[in-house]
Amino acid sequence: MRLATWNVNSLAVRLPQVLEWLAAHPQDAMVLQETKLTDDKFPHAEFEAAGYDAKWFGQRTYNGVALLTRGDGPADLLRNIPGFEDEQARVIAGTVGGAGGLRVIGAYFPNGQEPGSDKFAYKLRWMEALRDWVRAELATHPNLVLMGDFNIAPEDRDVYDPMLWAGQIHCTPEERAHFRQLLELGLADAFRLFEQPPKSWSWWDYRNLAFRKNQGLRIDHILVSDALKGQVRACGIDKLPRKNERPSDHAPVFVELT
């Protein structure tokens, strides 16, 4: 089973690249973030033509998420965190493979802008709500994957210049504590289950030739539940799409389960 996540930074711009990537790397489930499309504009026909069922949840200008799956489409679909009032479209979840199947949660964590800001406070509240909800999901779905753009670099080795980024957004102690709390629910960072090349990032700033200089952060993640941990065969980041002519600033992250 193959699963992937990609922050596409506008699906209107990146649809051809997503279809191209899926053609080269077929997935059983893929989640997208930052589609930036209202629901009436979602290109579901293009995904259906490529063999994918699509579920989507978007809004104007910002945010927006989608869940692409092979087959009949996911069960028990959820949009955003139950009980958490949110005007922003950031979460989509569904179960693939029928009853007792795999619970797939795609999430676009808030950026947070700057520690101490209103947006940072929203990020913290949002992460608390997510954690509490994922805990409940795990209780009913032991086979669970939480993946997406976390906007958190969990450790210094996930940052090209940890001194420069110390205490900055994505790297604050509060954000990292929240990431650890997710792991403590019984989830594992699939990327770190394997030997990985040093300086592995999933995002590079558009500015300052950051990609060419490999100055980036690893902020896109795939967390697998303890029940699935033994089934993880591979996890990696595909940098190639970042070399496209009009790339997203993020690269897709993928995992293979037996």
Add this chain to the structure above:
DNA sequence: ATGACGGTGTGGCACCGA
């Protein structure tokens, strides 16, 4: 290093992302 890039929506720029 955060002005630098890129997307959106608006309108001749501002806002936001990370």
